[in-house]
Amino acid sequence: MVNHCKRLIVVVPAYNESQIIKKSVTKLSEVLKHLIDQQLVSKESKLLFVNDGSEDDTWDQLISFHKENSLVTAINFSRNFGHQNAIIGGLTEAYDYGDIFITIDADLQDDPWAIVEMVKSYYEGFDVVYGVRESRTTDTLFKRSTAGLFYTLMSKLGVKMVPEAADFRLTSKRVVKQLLSYSERNLFLRGIVPDIGFPSTNVYYSRKERELGETKYPLRKMIGLAWDGITSFSMAPMRFVLFLGIFSLTVSFIMLVYTLGQHIWGDTVRGWSSLMLSIWFIGGSQLIGLAIFGEYLGKVFNNTKQRPRFIVQDNLLKEGQDNA
Structure with a gap:
């Protein structure tokens, strides 16, 4: 039997969404009223918009x-x-006020009506x-290809992820309690x-194209998010550096044997290109290794x-509860 007293808080991050925020409020209000x-x-359920420094x-x-709509x-x-x-x-901020929590972006690319099925689930x-x-037909070929590659890579690294799921999800209060206990700064x-x-469980929906405004996840930010995901959950990059070092030493040993052979037969000039190649290869491997270790060290430093x-500069949710 449904418990009618459950309070739903829909958390909606918004950054420079001036063009579409009105439509977002209207659509989400319709769903919440339903x-x-x-x-x-x-x-007492609410739509909680998070203005991320727009x-x-x-x-x-x-x-x-907020003044016109009691749900906002x-x-x-x-x-x-x-x-x-x-x-x-x-x-x-919503934890003390809600029982069920849903996160959805303000751009309305995710179907707001899927929230109904989420609550039922x-x-x-x-x-x-x-x-x-359900599909990535609204994405470019490049984005579809890289997304598939990313999910495959994360799976190989042992990271638990739900393919084709982003940050549109419902979480219960006890899940949010555990989530908030994760104190890391580079969130994924x-x-x-x-x-x-x-x-x-999963609820499937058709993702739409952005109607107004610009995407807040250009290629640069997508790469950054993917890198955070890899380095936050896996030591594989460090192990890759180890194998790269072993491979470099193996190649160096082979080049050493080759150079000795060239010296014995009295033809050492030809080894110049091989020597330069070895120097660049080993130097590049070292720089890659230092960069990867530096990334992990930087995350430790930030934490x-x-x-x-x-x-939080302004909190209308808290003001509303204080006045209630």
Whole structure:
């Protein structure tokens, strides 16, 4: 039997979404009103927008929507902290107010109506419900290819991930409690949430193209997120450096034998190109190794500083609860 008192908090990260934020509020409000009317969630449920240091008037619009729409509330970061930190920030601030939590981006590429099926799956006993896209027809060939390669690589490295699932998901309160206990600074939530465990299922939907505004995940940020995922969950890059070093030594030994042979037969000039090749190869291997080790050391350094992952400048959710 459905517990009608469950409060749903929909966490919506937003960064420079001035063009589409109104439509996002409208669509998500329709979905939340439907859930309330169907008595699937409490009337105290909220849409929590997280303004991640937007440079446009996204925050000003959210203040207006908050005054006009009782379902809308928001928090405002002091600066841009990044998408993953915006999700964690929203879940942190919403934890004391909600029972069920859903994260979805403000660009409306993920189908808001899939939230209804997610909530129903929660009542069937699932603590985590992943929104999984049915296909990547809206993506370019390059993005489809690299995404498939990335999921395959992460699987080979032993990282638990749900293919074709991003950050559109439902999590129960006990899952969020465990999630917030992860204190690392370089977050990769697509890998952390499956690592937590608990019963989970998938809800499939058709992903749409972005209607307005620009993507907040260009190639540079996608590569950065993928690199965070690899280095946060696997020691494979370090092991790769070890095998690269062994391979370099093997090649060097072969070149040594070759050089000695050339010396015995009195033809040493021809070895100049081989020597230069060896120097460049070993030097490059060392630089790659130093860069990879430096990346891991840098992550350790960032974590030891224990600096906050986000700073909330304004909190309409807390103000609303204080006035209640």
